[in-house]
Amino acid sequence: xxxxxRLALFAAGAAVLAGVFAIAFAGLPPLGNYRGxxxxxxxxxxxxxxxxxxxxxxxxxxxxGFDTLGEEFILFISVMGAALLLRRQSDESDREHADHADDRxxxxxxxxxxxxxxxxxxxxxxxxxxxxxxxxxxxxxGFQGGVILASGALLVYLVGEFGNFRAAVPRAVVHxxxxxxxxxxxxxxxxxxxxxxxxxxxxxxxxxxxxxLSGGTIPIINAGVALEVCGGITxxxxxxxxxxxxxxxx
Amino acid sequence: xxxxxxxxxAWLFLVGLYGIVTSRNLVHLVISLAVLQSSTYILLLGVGYxxxxxxxxxxxxxxxxxxxxxxxxxxxxxxxxxxxxxVALILALVVQVHKRHGTIDPDELRKLRD
Amino acid sequence: xxxxxxxxxRSHDRGAASCGLSLVAIAALVVVRTRDPVAQxxxxxxxxxxxxxxxVLFQAPDVALSQIVVCAVALPLMxxxxxxxxxxxxxxxx
Numbered sequence: 001x002x003x004x005x006r007l008a009l010f011a012a013g014a015a016v017l018a019g020v021f022a023i024a025f026a027g028l029p030p031l032g033n034y035r036g037x038x039x040x041x042x043x044x045x046x047x048x049x050x051x052x053x054x055x056x057x058x059x060x061x062x063x064x065g066f067d068t069l070g071e072e073f074i075l076f077i078s079v080m081g082a083a084l085l086l087r088r089q090s091d092e093s094d095r096e097h098a099d100h101a102d103d104r105x106x107x108x109x110x111x112x113x114x115x116x117x118x119x120x121x122x123x124x125x126x127x128x129x130x131x132x133x134x135x136x137x138x139x140x141x142g143f144q145g146g147v148i149l150a151s152g153a154l155l156v157y158l159v160g161e162f163g164n165f166r167a168a169v170p171r172a173v174v175h176x177x178x179x180x181x182x183x184x185x186x187x188x189x190x191x192x193x194x195x196x197x198x199x200x201x202x203x204x205x206x207x208x209x210x211x212x213l214s215g216g217t218i219p220i221i222n223a224g225v226a227l228e229v230c231g232g233i234t235x236x237x238x239x240x241x242x243x244x245x246x247x248x249x250x
Numbered sequence: 251x252x253x254x255x256x257x258x259x260a261w262l263f264l265v266g267l268y269g270i271v272t273s274r275n276l277v278h279l280v281i282s283l284a285v286l287q288s289s290t291y292i293l294l295l296g297v298g299y300x301x302x303x304x305x306x307x308x309x310x311x312x313x314x315x316x317x318x319x320x321x322x323x324x325x326x327x328x329x330x331x332x333x334x335x336x337v338a339l340i341l342a343l344v345v346q347v348h349k350r351h352g353t354i355d356p357d358e359l360r361k362l363r364d
Numbered sequence: 365x366x367x368x369x370x371x372x373x374r375s376h377d378r379g380a381a382s383c384g385l386s387l388v389a390i391a392a393l394v395v396v397r398t399r400d401p402v403a404q405x406x407x408x409x410x411x412x413x414x415x416x417x418x419x420v421l422f423q424a425p426d427v428a429l430s431q432i433v434v435c436a437v438a439l440p441l442m443x444x445x446x447x448x449x450x451x452x453x454x455x456x457x458x
Contacts, residue, residue: 054426143430151437154437236442
């Protein structure tokens, strides 16, 4: 089937799909006329019942906490799959040694990038920790903060070389971070189960509104998810970079 | 304006699908997949929006202020971060395909299969 | 007087949201029509920032923060890493 036939088939299918979309979306309420009672109930109950001020984080880690457990494990499995797919095969290690002869010119980072990177690494890490810790008070949380922390590690790689990056985040540490982060979530659930409540029920004292430790189990799960996301993305970076730039450090 | 976000969501879905169908490079295909995924974000956020309402963060405003739906925002938020790791997994598959067949052009790969 | 202020604000919100939606629709077409993956990583990160602005207009700051850090940092990183690996494999081939 050549391209023209494929394009014609796609055009026909897309026209039908567009018609189906039009019929389906015409039945939705117009923009702004939100009807569902669930969201309004959550907004009204989050502050008095959980003592947190960010309704989205409370929904993520407490009210719909079980769904986020599943999402976190999708992330964990994807990272594991990528790491497995890109592991060093037995036939590749011989080829890696053979190609040291060819002279691959890799440009060193410019001075401007070095200066900017060195100035930005510590504030990025600090900002990431701030976003994680204040997840239940202001917009933020474990997911966003974890990615920001991983981008701090990326800055270390951009400024230096792969050897510096490997020294700054050794692979064992990244594995441990990811595993501990992924394990905290079901561990909290099992602990609440053992303490007599339901799985992932918020049974810890709720704390003062506006403080970092408010919300019961929410800060613990938040920190666990941040560790896991940061470890996961850094592990993907390490796995991709390890074979590509192995020769630079030799 | 009343159904404009839903129309844009449908348009993004079809544009992403067009990119996947007419792609000549597997990495371009994966990025079109990311565009396709973003159509669901706009649809969900459009459903949860209330005219004249504020963000559901009650740090400085009283809890009875009308706010938009936080449940759809929670769904979209986790979805965005999980999407990037799934893209990393698919790109790892693309790298392996290239290692085995030497090409990342879908048309060439189809010829190799026959 | 109060009625007209809130009505004006509402029409401003609607104007901004529809402007944002049109920009996102055009940007998506640009992303898909860019054929070279390296150029596409830049285009898709810009598309992500546009989406984040749209999310802020829809009163979703959490989601906008997530979208910015992912689409402007992590996604181009994954794409460029995969492309670098593919390029290195091409150099190995006999």
